Amino acid sequence: MEKFNDDTFLARWLNNELTAEELTKFEASEDYAAYKKLTDKSLLFEAPNFDSNKIKASIMKNKEVAVTKVRSLYYTIASIAAILLIGGLGGNYFFSDTNTTTTYYATQVGERINFELPDGSIVDLNGMSKVAFNPKDWDNNIRTLNLEGEAFFKVQKGSKFTVQTKQGKVSVLGTQFDVKDTENYFAVNCFEGKVQVDKGSAKEVLTPGKGIQYFQDQKDLITFANASPFWIDNQYKYNNVPLQAVLLDLQNVYNVTIKTKDPNKAKRFTGNLITNNISKALLTITKPLNLTFSITKDDVVFIKENSPNE
Amino acid sequence: MTKLKSVCEEKNYEWLYDTHCKTLYNFIYYKCGDPDQASDLVQDAFIKLWKNCSKIIFEKSKSYLFTIAKNQFLKEVAHHKVKLNYTIVGNYDTEVAENPEFLLEEKEYMKTLESAISNLTTAQREVFLLNRIEKKKYKEIAEMLSISVKAVEKRMHLALVKLREDLGRNI
Missing domain, CATH: 1.10.10.10 (Winged helix-like DNA-binding domain superfamily/Winged helix DNA-binding domain)
Known part of the structure; x- marks a missing residue:
């Protein structure tokens, strides 16, 4: 497959903006025919028919009807209370906020969604994660959102962009980063640009290829070479990552529930998560950590310590 | 001095609808893939435009409509497969x-x-x-x-x- 050094090359080609030299070279490449065909053939598509007169009639009929939403006093109090609370606690959670102006996205186990924020930034939300933000703030260029779980952000250039989690605040000075926030574990990886992580009173600035993880308040700095988080391509590789975080991914991949005894959560795992065979996956994770597992019929996995006399 | 066009005037409002409805519909359809949702969002956006007609400058109506529809779409996440019609041409x-x-x-x-x-x-x-x-x-x-x-x-x-x-x- 043709590799492009320039991230707008094909767009310029389509718009006849290539230099003669670029064009000649591209036309000689093996992919040219495929690109030519797909762009030509896509011209044949049409959107489904739109009955504009019917909608027009309906608009003309409905436009005079008042549709003002009645907001109860309760909501007004609730939203003010929420704002005060946030101020008081220095940024704790609005996930329980009933304010109707907040937009939520949430994923179930094993589900993954991607969506665009009002400024065009893109979020890939991993399983069992939640994002909440207020589009009104975004319209006023206050780009803040709340996250529980894990998400990958491709941020549009612009003013400050902040991700607030229970365990810390991540501010973007640049463009692509991954945040993972689960019980006791908080990790941020920066893929492009610059990211500032505020945890408690500590501040870290991450540059591309650098990450940071906090586990039970122990801090590790990470370096990596991949261009996007592994989970985006359904690959999972770990380097000294808490077992708990690995098991969370495993639950997402195989759609199972995992039960462990608490002490196991302190262990750390290095290696890959196999994504096509749950028994093999569990074996590669549990064996090196001296653990055993069992799977019940209703997809519950139990993981426990090897008893010393076995 | 020429008088500014008002969105609140029925004929201007209708002109805006006739000019922009199809593009707005397709724009939303390419995002969501659901014809019904796209129709609803077009309708909602135009009704909102009418409700706020006194506050919106005629020339800015188009971008107002797109912004309203886009933001509303973001609130209703559901995605469908985007189906397109086509006719095969050729000799x-x-x-x-x-x-x-x-x-x-x-x-x-x-x-x-x-x-x-x-x-x-x-x-x-x-x-x-x-x-x-x-x-x-x-x-x-x-x-x-x-x-x-x-x-x-x-x-x-x-x-x-x-x-x-x-x-x-x-x-």
């Missing part, structure tokens, strides 16, 4: 006679292409389809999405690379 008589498999192959290709388009990210798909089907210039798309022209070009480039990958050897 049937000669081509079909010479190669009876032509029609079949052509159909297969269009089906694969349609599904590859549907698999693009929303951001890539809307840029790709607004350019290809709606014949919008990058600059116009940038205005509709309130992003830079460069960002549109990047999305377009990525969309093409992604489509090429998805189509694989199917050329």
